[in-house]
Amino acid sequence: MGGGSSTLNDYDPYAHAEMLGIRVIHRRLTTGTGLWVPDHRVIFVQDRLRRVHDRSTLAHEIGHAALGHRDDRPKHEVQADRFAAERMIDRERLVDLMQWSPDPSRWATEMDVSTKLIRVYWNLHRLDLSA
Incomplete structure (x- = not known):
C-alpha cells in the first residue's frame, strides 16, 4: 500500500469500513477508544479523538471485523x-523518516498514525535504522 513520498498513506479506514458494509458511529465510550459489534456490523469510535487516534482506532477495529473476531481476547x-499497522504505514516512507529523524513520535506525526502503531510495525518487521 503506498504513499511512497506522500505524507499520508493512501489507506482510508472510513472508505474501507464503507466497502465492508460497516457503520461507523462516534459516541462517548466508557472504556477504550473503539468497539467492534459484529452482530450489528457497527464500529463505535470514541467521540472527539484527535484525527490520528480516530483513524488508528478505526483501522484497528476494522482489523477485528476483517479477521472475524467476535471477542477481545489479547491474541485478537x-x-x-498488526492489521492496522500494515495498512496505515508505508514501509518506504517509514524507512525514509527513520533516516531523517531518530524519534518514533516524529515518524508517527509525519505518517498520521499513532505511536502505538509505529511500535507494532517496528516490532513486526524489525526495521534496521542503518538501512
Whole structure:
C-alpha cells in the first residue's frame, strides 16, 4: 500500500469500513477508544479523538471485523494492531523518516498514525535504522 513520498498513506479506514458494509458511529465510550459489534456490523469510535487516534482506532477495529473476531481476547488485540499497522504505514516512507529523524513520535506525526502503531510495525518487521 503506498504513499511512497506522500505524507499520508493512501489507506482510508472510513472508505474501507464503507466497502465492508460497516457503520461507523462516534459516541462517548466508557472504556477504550473503539468497539467492534459484529452482530450489528457497527464500529463505535470514541467521540472527539484527535484525527490520528480516530483513524488508528478505526483501522484497528476494522482489523477485528476483517479477521472475524467476535471477542477481545489479547491474541485478537495483537492481530488487530498488526492489521492496522500494515495498512496505515508505508514501509518506504517509514524507512525514509527513520533516516531523517531518530524519534518514533516524529515518524508517527509525519505518517498520521499513532505511536502505538509505529511500535507494532517496528516490532513486526524489525526495521534496521542503518538501512
